[in-house]
Amino acid sequence: MNFKAVLKALGMLLVCEALLMIFPLVVAIYFQGTDISAFFLSILITGLFGVLLSQIKTGKKIMYARDGFAIVSLGWILLSLFGSLPYLISGVIPSFIDSFFEAVSGFTTTSASILTHIEDLPKGILFWRSFTHWAGGMGVIVLTLAMLPSVGSGTVQMLKAEYPGPTPGKLVPQVKETAKILYKIYLFFTLLEIIILKLAGLPLYDAFIHTFGTVGTGGASNMNASVGAYNNINVEVIITIFTFMCGTNFTLYYQILKGDFKAPFKDDEFRFYSVVIITSIILITFNLYGDIFSSLWESLRHSSFQVVSVMTTTGFATTDYNNWGMFSKTILLILMFIGGCSGSTGGALKSIRVLLLLRVMKRELLQVIHPRAVYSVRLGNKTVDEKTISEILGFFFMYILIFMVAVLIISLDNLDWATTITAAVASLGNIGPGFGIVGPMGNYSIFSDLSKLVLSLCMIIGRLEIYPILLLGIPSFWKKTNL
């Protein structure tokens, strides 16, 4: 690893974080909360560390793939460590592990929370919590673009190659251009939703909070009862539409901007994502009608909000779906594994992987019947190469394995099945709320410190699509690069 270059990059990340903290500071000052000094101090500490690290002199600017992975994985951990300072210093969360958990949950756009009386907390703190969703979502969009295995994109192969390059100098401009456009779309969605939510009757502060949670598909609310607290159908519809939009691949909007209005309808992943959502909504609506909701309309209202919220791995809630029938709950559980589209702020396995896995399965069956025929797995009008298929299959196994290991460790807390299993699912998939004690009206405070650390790790692993974090555990990853 090129330690100096990695540390320098991490330093610059911390400087960015210190700058980001100015926003909650402004909010704290505006509301004259008890958290003003906490933000001052946090900015000082974070900024100081950042400036110090970013002064490191790097030699030649040669960076390898693993340096990129190191920046991403260590960066996310470091952002969370310093991001926990406001919680800790303000005394809102007295325990370090809890603060870290909450910060990780923020930056990974998960919204698993150990907080219990949300409404009583200082406004600056809650703003920071939601703002980390927004920042995390922003990071993820570019990350997908630049770093992570994504079908059809050449960038992965590029970064995987161990040639003494791509130097940041070569790589950056290309990614930077696309990133700029995606950021503009992200910002546009943010502003648009804030305005519309305000018009729908939310206080401006609440509009900000829920917008951050929506566009980052995070899901933290400033209300204990989440979006359900407003009981405002307009707000629910707006949030449903925006979460749906932000669970969609952002490059599709780029194509629409370029005039290709049919782009989403031609996109296999988007069609799959939509079909899964619509089917789930219909099934749940009819499953709950009569049993849980007396009117079909009410049933549709809550089921559509919840399905979109879970599938996009956001985690907002309008009702306690813990009380729903097992069939509806199982559908939600399955959606927690599937997740949003690639290139979106959503987490979990991602729709595209699940779609491809299903196509691979069909191919395998046909192959057994007709061994001499040649079947290819297609996506759009391209053939997916075998290497990618094998990577996705491998990814699926790793995802399930990590999930099982997480369940095993948190089972030491001796809680019920629903809580033990879905805490791991909801953390790894960056959803936030699961079922049982960690249901939409519950929280994660019951877990031991060990479990909270494991779940924090799950959130980061899930958010960074496994590889960057697992690599940290392999000794040769840490070997110094000879320049």
Place this chain on the structure above:
Amino acid sequence: MNFKAVLKALGMLLVCEALLMIFPLVVAIYFQGTDISAFFLSILITGLFGVLLSQIKTGKKIMYARDGFAIVSLGWILLSLFGSLPYLISGVIPSFIDSFFEAVSGFTTTSASILTHIEDLPKGILFWRSFTHWAGGMGVIVLTLAMLPSVGSGTVQMLKAEYPGPTPGKLVPQVKETAKILYKIYLFFTLLEIIILKLAGLPLYDAFIHTFGTVGTGGASNMNASVGAYNNINVEVIITIFTFMCGTNFTLYYQILKGDFKAPFKDDEFRFYSVVIITSIILITFNLYGDIFSSLWESLRHSSFQVVSVMTTTGFATTDYNNWGMFSKTILLILMFIGGCSGSTGGALKSIRVLLLLRVMKRELLQVIHPRAVYSVRLGNKTVDEKTISEILGFFFMYILIFMVAVLIISLDNLDWATTITAAVASLGNIGPGFGIVGPMGNYSIFSDLSKLVLSLCMIIGRLEIYPILLLGIPSFWKKTNL
């Protein structure tokens, strides 16, 4: 498909089944039970159908891979259909679906049961139930050999090839030779265990029943409280050792017979299987000590029996492990996915697949760090080829997918999480008891007919390693072969 040849083979299978039913008939007559006439009738009906079908004139004896798959999948279903006759006709199980479920559970060596008052049932019926485990186990050993994807065996590729051959004439002698030896070992284990169990104090009848359940890794008992009913430590140790042995690849015994006594210790899968079992026993022993059992010895006794029983997918129990701590239960749940060795009577994913998946995962991580290095996945001193790896990865995905679909359908019964999830795991993995209502002291009677059918299907799918059953759902599988 070569319909005539397939039907003829199925007919011969039914004749075999009719012959097998003579054994429980003898038992019924000996005990002068109420089930004598039921067996008479069942033998008549099964035999008649069998003889009729086996008279079919086939043309040229050319069979394709898919004909083999058809015989296996339809055969298992047909055996279960006719195998349910004794339950139905004797009136022990009045419902057809329930009888079918019980018969499937028998032949797939699962032991998921809808029966509630076991001790009150006619001895012939209980004998039949356990005898189907034994026959099923016998079938599986040869099946693995001849048909199913197994690493390092050339037979799969042979059968997958669509060349106008392998004619049964070419294939059979080779498989037949090996099968004969394995059958002898199987028979030897059976007789040995019956004798030892008898010496340990079990009534002869009970010794038979539990031996069938052991060597077939089935797990049906003639006691409601399973093996726990005897509270006999010797019996428990004997059964533990024999289940462990029968969860091991039978070809290893063949190698031992040929003088290679180190064969098991050189076998990667056997080592993995043993390490997983020993580690699980240690973890559970310490987890339960103090909380559930006051003596370390008691804790070790029950944990080792249960771990081996679950890992080999047998399903006997000495205690109600539903009451154990969540950590121990989670370990058992994970073992339910892993399962026994390939070439054994055990079910689930199989140790060898899990071992290879773990090695593939390690390889993938190393590959990311050193993209230019070439890593191969090894098993023993052979390199596993990429096609096999991709097949195993695909198998894993299908297994989890089928599991999830099963959970979704049985969730319509609106039972608790533990029951809903583990009923599917325990059926698909051919274990039998799960947790919750389907725990070791519970049963499957609570489920709806739809769920029972789905779970029956899961048992067969799991037993036949997915492909043969899924192929039935593909239209081109049914296309008539042009000869």
